[in-house]
Each structure stands twice: as structure tokens, then as C-alpha cells.
Amino acid sequence: MNSTGSSVSIWRQPAQVWAVAFACVVAFMGIGLVDPILPAIAGSLKATPVQTELLFTSYLLVTGVAMLFTSWISSRIGAKATLLIGLSLIVVFALLCALSGSVDMIIGFRAGWGLGNALFISTALATIVGAASGGSSAAIILYEAALGLGIAIGPLLGGLLGEVAWQGPFFGVVVLMAIGFIAVLTLLRGPFEKREPVPFSAPFKALGRPALGVLAIAALFYNIGFFVLLAFSPFPLGFSAIGIGLTFFGWGIALAVTSVWVAPILLRRMPITRIILFVLPLLAIDLIVAGILVAIPMALxxxxxxxxxxxxxxxxxxxxxxxxATDLPRSVASSAYSAVRFIGGAVAPPLAALLSHLWGDTVPYLFAGVSVLIAALVVLFGRRALAHIDRGSHDAAEDAEAILIGDAA
Structure with a gap:
């Protein structure tokens, strides 16, 4: 077991790590923030469910495509400048969304929001890895904790503010992201920021690495299941904004608990590919059951x-x-992988709404379940390319579990 892991707690980090982590929470809130107000936006702006789901598509598609270039940008202007530009764009476009008078305007401004999100998210993970105490395992746990907390709080805040007006959640993001901007501006500094220019082609070449390519393709299909569950479910639930918000608050808390506490335990006991091949079929079953029981709100x-x-x-x-997966710079690997998986997420919401319109609410969940099973098959047939990850997963997991427990006593 790594000696560092036995003496370092994940919760004892420099102020600059907490500044980026806080901004991560708010950035990830933006993913689920509009979830509770989708029906309200559709009703207020006279938009169809397919049009409304494009709020996710424009955001995720631009996020995915832009991530192919963020490592090239950040390697030239620096991590801090990249983070601040990303946060600034999110503030500006969230404000424009709140002031919009049509669903088409919101769709366009969400695309600008996605650009800011790409600059921020792809750089944030590499920044936390570089600055966190305890190495990459601690950084990944902290990053996933921020993701889970943001995804949990986003729908709840969206539901509470959405009860006042559909514009409320957008104004909430403006305020919180402005606070995140100030925190990063004042607290983020240190020797972690290395200016080593990354070639423009680096993310594209990275996807040619077998291990990263397998993971990216699997994540594309996995993200279809993720975003059908997140983005389509508010419509068949039929709840008010606060009801949808509370539902996805529970979803986000569940996600945060397993990402921070359960995943490291599983990684300690099982190779990575075995975990993936165990969990993905369970997720597919859950999505199929959701489709079968979609007419029963509590079952859903x-x-x-x-x-x-x-x-x-x-x-x-x-x-x-x-x-x-590779010996590439972490920002390059993260950007290349995230670009592909976000594009998968961009496809899912409007396609789910269209399938629902054509054949009923059950079909989108069946489509999501099949997509997740395809992700499992990609990993199954690509196990040889992932063999080196399996060999190293136990040591990384032991570090992660030790860091998580740390010296909390």
C-alpha cells in the first residue's frame, strides 16, 4: 500500500484544490439544473419535448467537440487562465439563457455555456490531479465527489428556483459561478501549472491508442443510458419542478455515495474490466425495468x-x-475521452423524446438499456487492450481507499 495514502486524508487539501473543487460542483450543477424545469420551459415557451431536450444536446455537443481542443489551449495560456475563461463564459451564457424569450435562443446560449463548460471541466481534473495531496487517486475521488455533489444539488436547486420561475435556475448559476470565478482567481496558484505546449493533433492521436479508444467508445454508449435517465425522465414522471428536483437530488446523492465510497472498495477487490462488466448489465436491467414500469411514478x-x-x-x-490507460498527459487523455462520451450524451435526449413521441415512453428506456449493453460488449471484446489497466488497478484502489479513510480519526 502506498505510504502516502496512509497519512493523507482526501479532505486535507490546499486551498487552491478546494477552489477548483467548488467551481466543479457548480459546473456539474449546470448539467442537471435544467432537469426540473424542462416541462415548465416547454409549457411557458410553447416548445415540444424534442425541442426542449435540445437544451441538453447543444450544451453537450459543443462541450464534447470543444474538449478536443482544450488541452491545446490550456497548454499555451495556462490552466488558471483556461479555467477563468471557461467560468466567465458560463456566467455570461447562463445570464443570457435567463433573459431569453424563446426556446431557440436558450438552445443557442446553452451551446455557448457548453464551450465554457468544456474549457473548465477538462482542465479542472488535470488541475486537481496536479495540486491535490495524495496523488491521482485522491484527486479522482475528490473530483468524483464534486461531480456527485453538483449533480445532486443541481436538480434540487433547479426545482426550488424553478417553482418561482423557469428563469430562476439560470440566475442561480450566474451567482454561484461568479463566486467560483473569484475563488479560482484568488486561490489558484502554485507549481503544478506546467507550460508544455500540446500539439493540436494530440487528442485525435490519443483516441488511436487502443485502451483509450475502447474506453471512449464504451463511454459513448454508456452516456446514452446516463442521459436518457437524466434528461428524459422528467417528462414521464409528471411531477412539479420541486418533485422532479427532489427525485434527482436522491439520484445525485446515490451517485455521490457510490462514486466516493463504494467504487474504491470494488476497485480494491476486482479488476477494472470485471467491475465494468458486472455493473453495466445491472444498469441495463434497471433501465429496462424503468421502461416497463414507466407508467407508475414511484416505480420510476x-x-x-x-x-x-x-x-x-x-x-x-x-x-x-x-x-x-496511457502515458499521455492527463489533460490530453481526459479531453479526448470526454469529447467522445459527451457527444454520446448529446445524442440521447432528443432521440429519447422522439422515440417517446413515436412509440411511447417505454421505448426510450429500452433504447438506453440496449446502448448500455453495447458499452459492455465493447469492453468485453476490448479486454486485451485494457489488460495493463487491470494489472495496476489494485494498487491504485488500495491507495484510494487508504486516502479516503486517511487519518480522519
Whole structure:
């Protein structure tokens, strides 16, 4: 076991790490923030469900494509400048969303929000890895904790503010992201920031590495299941904004718990590919059951929360796998992988709404379940390319578990 892990607690980090982590929480809140207000936006702006789901698509598609270039940008202007530009863009475009008068305007401004999100998120993980005490295992756990907390709080805040007006959640993001900007501006400094220019082609070449390519393709199909559950479910639930917010708050808490506490335990006991091949079929079953029971709101709520438990494990395991997949700079590996998986997420919401319109609410969940099974097959047939990750996963997991426990006593 790594000696560092036995003496360092994940919760004892420099102020600059907490500044980036806080901004991560707010950035990830932006993913689920609009979830509770989707029906309200559709009603207020006279938009169809397919149009409304494009709020996710424009955001995720631009996020994914832009991530192919963020490592090139950050290697030239520095991590701090990249983070601040990303946060600034999110503030500006979230404000423009709040002031919009049509769903088409919001769709366009969410694309600008996605650009800011790409600059921020892809740089944030590499920044936390470089600055965190306890090495990459501690950084990944902290990053996933921020992701889980942000995804949990986003829908709840969106539901509370959405009860006042559909514009409320957007104004909430403006305020919180402005605070995050100030925190990063004042607290982020240190020797972690290395200016080593990354070639423009680096992320594209990275995807040619077998291990990273397998993980990226699997994540593309996995993210389809993720975003069908997140983005489509508010419509068949039929709840008010606060009801949807509370449902996905429970989902986010479940995701955070398993990503921070359960995933490291599983990584200590099982190779990464075995965990993936165990959890993905369970997630597919959960999505199929959700489709079968979609007309029963409480059954759908249970399926959503169970899905959160499984998604939390997958998020941490996949992030750990990507960080260990190649000897490339972490920002390059993270950007290349994230670009592909976000593009998968961009496809899912409007396609789910269209499938629902054509054949009913059951079909989107069946589509999501099949997509997750395809992700499992990609990993199954690509296990040889991932063999070196399996060999190193036990040491990384032991470090992660030790760091998580740390010296909390």
C-alpha cells in the first residue's frame, strides 16, 4: 500500500484544490439544473419535448467537440487562465439563457455555456490531479465527489428556483459561478501549472491508442443510458419542478455515495474490466425495468435512484481507467475521452423524446438499456487492450481507499 495514502486524508487539501473543487460542483450543477424545469420551459415557451431536450444536446455537443481542443489551449495560456475563461463564459451564457424569450435562443446560449463548460471541466481534473495531496487517486475521488455533489444539488436547486420561475435556475448559476470565478482567481496558484505546449493533433492521436479508444467508445454508449435517465425522465414522471428536483437530488446523492465510497472498495477487490462488466448489465436491467414500469411514478423514481447508485460506480471506475490507460498527459487523455462520451450524451435526449413521441415512453428506456449493453460488449471484446489497466488497478484502489479513510480519526 502506498505510504502516502496512509497519512493523507482526501479532505486535507490546499486551498487552491478546494477552489477548483467548488467551481466543479457548480459546473456539474449546470448539467442537471435544467432537469426540473424542462416541462415548465416547454409549457411557458410553447416548445415540444424534442425541442426542449435540445437544451441538453447543444450544451453537450459543443462541450464534447470543444474538449478536443482544450488541452491545446490550456497548454499555451495556462490552466488558471483556461479555467477563468471557461467560468466567465458560463456566467455570461447562463445570464443570457435567463433573459431569453424563446426556446431557440436558450438552445443557442446553452451551446455557448457548453464551450465554457468544456474549457473548465477538462482542465479542472488535470488541475486537481496536479495540486491535490495524495496523488491521482485522491484527486479522482475528490473530483468524483464534486461531480456527485453538483449533480445532486443541481436538480434540487433547479426545482426550488424553478417553482418561482423557469428563469430562476439560470440566475442561480450566474451567482454561484461568479463566486467560483473569484475563488479560482484568488486561490489558484502554485507549481503544478506546467507550460508544455500540446500539439493540436494530440487528442485525435490519443483516441488511436487502443485502451483509450475502447474506453471512449464504451463511454459513448454508456452516456446514452446516463442521459436518457437524466434528461428524459422528467417528462414521464409528471411531477412539479420541486418533485422532479427532489427525485434527482436522491439520484445525485446515490451517485455521490457510490462514486466516493463504494467504487474504491470494488476497485480494491476486482479488476477494472470485471467491475465494468458486472455493473453495466445491472444498469441495463434497471433501465429496462424503468421502461416497463414507466407508467407508475414511484416505480420510476426507484429505478432512477438505483440507476444513480450504479452510475456512481461507473463514473469513478471509468475515470480511474482513463487516467491509467496511457502515458499521455492527463489533460490530453481526459479531453479526448470526454469529447467522445459527451457527444454520446448529446445524442440521447432528443432521440429519447422522439422515440417517446413515436412509440411511447417505454421505448426510450429500452433504447438506453440496449446502448448500455453495447458499452459492455465493447469492453468485453476490448479486454486485451485494457489488460495493463487491470494489472495496476489494485494498487491504485488500495491507495484510494487508504486516502479516503486517511487519518480522519
Amino acid at each position: 423514481v426507484i429505478c432512477i435512484i438505483v440507476g444513480g447508485l450504479l452510475l456512481g460506480i461507473m463514473n469513478t471506475v471509468l475515470t480511474e481507467a482513463v487516467m491509467e
